[in-house]
Amino acid sequence: xxxxxxxFLLAAIMMSIVGMAYYQxxxxxxxxxxxxxxxxxxxxxxxxxxxxxxxxxxxINLGNVPADNFERSWEGGDTAEQVHTYSNxxxxxxxxxxxxxxxxxxxxxxxxxxxxxxxxxxxxKTAFDTTYALVKAGWGPPSQGAHLTVPVDLFLTVPFATxxxxxxxxxxxxxxxxxxxxxxxx
Amino acid sequence: MRRAIIxxxxxxxxxxxxxxxxxxxxxxRFEIKNTTxxxxxxxxxxxxxxxxxxxxxxxxxxxxxxxxxxxxxxxSDWIKIKETKFTLRPKEHKxxxxxxxxxxxxxxxxxxxxxxxxxxxxxxxxxxxxxxxFVIMQGAEVIVPIVIGLxxxxxxxxxxxxxKVPLIIITPLPGExxxxxxxxxxxxxxxxxxxxxxxxxxxxxxxxxxxxxxxxEYTDVVTWRPGLWxxxxxxxxxxxxYGRYNPQRPLETTSQVxxxxxxxxxxxILLIVWRFLKGKKMPIKIKIEREQ
Numbered sequence: 186x187x188x189x190x191x192x193f194l195l196a197a198i199m200m201s202i203v204g205m206a207y208y209q210x211x212x213x214x215x216x217x218x219x220x221x222x223x224x225x226x227x228x229x230x231x232x233x234x235x236x237x238x239x240x241x242x243x244x245i246n247l248g249n250v251p252a253d254n255f256e257r258s259w260e261g262g263d264t265a266e267q268v269h270t271y272s273n274x275x276x277x278x279x280x281x282x283x284x285x286x287x288x289x290x291x292x293x294x295x296x297x298x299x300x301x302x303x304x305x306x307x308x309x310k311t312a313f314d315t316t317y318a319l320v321k322a323g324w325g326p327p328s329q330g331a332h333l334t335v336p337v338d339l340f341l342t343v344p345f346a347t348x349x350x351x352x353x354x355x356x357x358x359x360x361x362x363x364x365x366x367x368x369x370x371x
Numbered sequence: 372m373r374r375a376i377i378x379x380x381x382x383x384x385x386x387x388x389x390x391x392x393x394x395x396x397x398x399x400r401f402e403i404k405n406t407t408x409x410x411x412x413x414x415x416x417x418x419x420x421x422x423x424x425x426x427x428x429x430x431x432x433x434x435x436x437x438x439x440x441x442x443x444x445x446x447s448d449w450i451k452i453k454e455t456k457f458t459l460r461p462k463e464h465k466x467x468x469x470x471x472x473x474x475x476x477x478x479x480x481x482x483x484x485x486x487x488x489x490x491x492x493x494x495x496x497x498x499x500x501x502x503x504x505f506v507i508m509q510g511a512e513v514i515v516p517i518v519i520g521l522x523x524x525x526x527x528x529x530x531x532x533x534x535k536v537p538l539i540i541i542t543p544l545p546g547e548x549x550x551x552x553x554x555x556x557x558x559x560x561x562x563x564x565x566x567x568x569x570x571x572x573x574x575x576x577x578x579x580x581x582x583x584x585x586x587x588e589y590t591d592v593v594t595w596r597p598g599l600w601x602x603x604x605x606x607x608x609x610x611x612x613y614g615r616y617n618p619q620r621p622l623e624t625t626s627q628v629x630x631x632x633x634x635x636x637x638x639x640i641l642l643i644v645w646r647f648l649k650g651k652k653m654p655i656k657i658k659i660e661r662e663q
Contacts, residue, residue, distance in 0.1 A: 355510055368518050
């Protein structure tokens with residue numbers, strides 16, 4: 186047993202050396218903080234909507250109108266026609282109609298359907314046309330989270346002897362960014 | 372109680388049937404310079420509660436003070452759209468990709484095309500009952516201009532096509548002055564128009580401005596409302612200044628307009644009536660009664 190003592194001692198020393206080589210002392214070192222920059226580029230946006238309260242799918246249902254050649258009006262507002270902008274740029278608003286009010290082969294000329302309002306004092310009662318007409322220039326933008334609304338007054342005259350039935354057309358409100366068609370720099 | 376419940380149900384029904392065509396588009400314009408090929412995309416979104424049908428068309432823009440025309444040809448021929456028809460459910464969005472390819476032999480010219488994004492309700496409206504009824508569908512459109520500018524020799528030129536003034540203005544009614552400009556150059560031009568009215572006793576000046584693309588015409592309408600004491604023959608001198616790169620020689624023309632105050636016409640009519648009544652002698656009737 187005494188003859189193995191040096192061997193045991195040597196093994197112990199070797200194991201100590203090996204253990205020290207694998208030993209990783211834990212040092213208390215604070216990690217560096219990391220920072221990241223987050224950015225989002227909000228692009229120019231146009232968002233518009235036209236509403237007719239109480240009518241499904243945005244359709245304007247003027248209901249039954251007699252053929253008496255008398256001009257009837259529907260004043261714009263919460264219970265009638267309105268246009269809203271939720272855009273983050275100022276817009277020019279135009280309006281047009283697809284064509285005459287039609288029922289099969291029968292039609293009522295488009296100049297019997299007129300508009301006014303749009304909170305535009307310079308606008309006069311005007312017949313719809315198939316080409317775009319400017320109704321509000323440089324409108325908005327609203328403040329963040331809000332929207333702007335204008336009422337649209339509608340007028341319709343049904344000429345005498347117009348055949349009965351359901352007459353339809355489509356009106357479009359179109360928006361383009363104010364000044365958007367001009368080049369910015371030479 | 373039952374009535375109250377029915378009323379409430381009806382109220383809820385009508386309130387919930389408020390609906391709309393909601394259209395959102397971003398970005399709102401593109402400007403292309405110094406390149407003959409461009410690829411881009413717009414995001415189209417339905418931010419409403421109804422499903423909508425969307426069509427995307429390409430057009431060229433003609434624009435003046437009060438009108439916007441979307442026509443075929445010109446810059447619209449250079450635009451190719453990938454997604455032209457689709458349906459968007461509520462809160463759904465779609466990217467529309469497009470390309471602009473300008474012909475290689477095309478000389479310098481400012482021009483503007485457009486993407487016309489149109490949304491209409493998915494379902495067809497139904498009218499109920501008989502008689503003559505009117506159902507007007509609504510659509511929303513967003514026009515995205517694509518402004519194209521290419522390098523090359525610059526030619527700045529505007530031509531005054533016509534200048535129309537009213538013959539007579541009877542106050543307090545206003546008079547409309549119209550002039551039409553044609554861009555015969557190859558660059559977009561901003562202009563400032565000034566109409567100076569020189570009369571016997573008073574002068575007036577009206578300013579306006581606009582812009583016109585090459586090959587296009589622009590009609591400007593200017594309104595003048597004479598004052599209470601404006602009277603006589605006025606010389607209307609129109610001067611159009613332009614020059615986006617270098618100031619150009621202004622376009623000038625002149626015409627005449629007669630201003631007649633409305634109160635003067637009323638006064639003259641009253642004078643004529645007064646003279647007429649004064650000059651008309653009333654016959655004297657003598658009645659002889661015999662006493663019986």
